[in-house]
Amino acid sequence: MRGIYVHVPFCVRKCGYCDFYSVAGGEEERDAFPALVEREMDIILRAYPGEAEVPADSVYFGGGTPTVLGPDRLNGLLAAIRSRFPVAENAEITTEANPGTVTGADFVRLREGGFTRVSLGVQSFRPETLTALGRIHSVEDVRAAYRDARRAGFSSVGIDLIFGNPGQDESEWQEDLDLAVTFLPDHVSAYALTPEPGTPIHAAIDGGRLALPDDDAVARMYAAARETLRSAGYRHYEISNFSRPGKECLHNLKYWRRDGYLGLGPSAHGLLFPGDSAPFGLRTANPPSLPAWLGALGDRRLPWGSTRACDREDAWKESLLFGLRMEEGVSPLSIEERNGPPPEPVRGAVEKLVGSGLLLREGDRLRLPERHWFVSNEVLQRLA
Numbered sequence: 001m002r003g004i005y006v007h008v009p010f011c012v013r014k015c016g017y018c019d020f021y022s023v024a025g026g027e028e029e030r031d032a033f034p035a036l037v038e039r040e041m042d043i044i045l046r047a048y049p050g051e052a053e054v055p056a057d058s059v060y061f062g063g064g065t066p067t068v069l070g071p072d073r074l075n076g077l078l079a080a081i082r083s084r085f086p087v088a089e090n091a092e093i094t095t096e097a098n099p100g101t102v103t104g105a106d107f108v109r110l111r112e113g114g115f116t117r118v119s120l121g122v123q124s125f126r127p128e129t130l131t132a133l134g135r136i137h138s139v140e141d142v143r144a145a146y147r148d149a150r151r152a153g154f155s156s157v158g159i160d161l162i163f164g165n166p167g168q169d170e171s172e173w174q175e176d177l178d179l180a181v182t183f184l185p186d187h188v189s190a191y192a193l194t195p196e197p198g199t200p201i202h203a204a205i206d207g208g209r210l211a212l213p214d215d216d217a218v219a220r221m222y223a224a225a226r227e228t229l230r231s232a233g234y235r236h237y238e239i240s241n242f243s244r245p246g247k248e249c250l251h252n253l254k255y256w257r258r259d260g261y262l263g264l265g266p267s268a269h270g271l272l273f274p275g276d277s278a279p280f281g282l283r284t285a286n287p288p289s290l291p292a293w294l295g296a297l298g299d300r301r302l303p304w305g306s307t308r309a310c311d312r313e314d315a316w317k318e319s320l321l322f323g324l325r326m327e328e329g330v331s332p333l334s335i336e337e338r339n340g341p342p343p344e345p346v347r348g349a350v351e352k353l354v355g356s357g358l359l360l361r362e363g364d365r366l367r368l369p370e371r372h373w374f375v376s377n378e379v380l381q382r383l384a
Helices: 027-047 049-053 071-084 104-112 127-133 139-152 170-182 200-206 215-231 250-256 290-298 312-323 332-339 344-355 370-383
Strands: 002-008 056-063 087-097 117-123 156-163 187-192 235-238 241-243 261-264 269-272 282-285 306-309 360-362 365-367
Touching (some): 002 071, 027 071, 027 261, 027 290, 056 071, 056 250, 156 170, 187 215, 215 241, 215 370, 250 312, 312 370, 344 370
Parallel strands (some): 087 117, 117 156, 156 187
Antiparallel strands (some): 235 241, 261 269, 360 365
């Protein structure tokens, strides 16, 4: 089974920390978007007809803010996907949603259209932090969105949070965590703020107008998230993600387990397995530009700004880099069954990490020790 990802690039307003591709867009652009994604699917199917036979058990609408399209456009686009690809009847169908951009009636219509899961971009319950991040919603908007999603009958409702924000102290983050668990969400994502170059918040920090907590404080915030959420019954199944039992994000597991996924929309990435032409996978990347994406579709061309046919070493490195983010770790034997024996540079890098204690070998599995989760990038980059 694979996943299907649709990047909806429209936002009411871009947040100061966000480096995902998004634009404001007007009603004309939003009206045209579903038909353009349909054209993209048709172009892909003409070039790779075998993709029409690959079953999917997850469809994920990310952004941007997908719900600014409104339920009719989203439901129509989901129906168009189902008409072209074999999507399982019980598939996980997710949309991201920002509080304040979706109503109770919208949630009802999305649920009726086949969506089963919603991920709410809460980020914080503190008005001061929301302002610092450039969010447009209020704490009351969060309460309303969560209540309305539950009433609409979604089988899973998740909350995204950010810590290590400008001016945030550890007690304020603890208050966010304590309030989050009172909502009883099925899933919680907790990410440390990473000010990316080119974003307004990066410029404000670089210019001394905002200050972040120091690294030790951010590490303690991460530890607080783990302790609070685990104590509340959540499984810390991936470095930044927690869930109720059985409520893990199936779509994100596609990435971490290196299963295939089709990427649609500007800036979307994909991993296809088209057979002999790319036995270890074909990575695709759409340009992070609405005009460039539109230009390719207008010329009836694949809108892939770049592609890369993976070799065995790529497949092994990616399987380890992504899989070791998960609590369950990875099975080298399973990777070998899919991709053949490990190239010597990969084997050597793994043995060095195991020998130094940076990786644990437990039976037939490799795991990243929990004490290294917060600094996982520094460990895993040794495999790159």
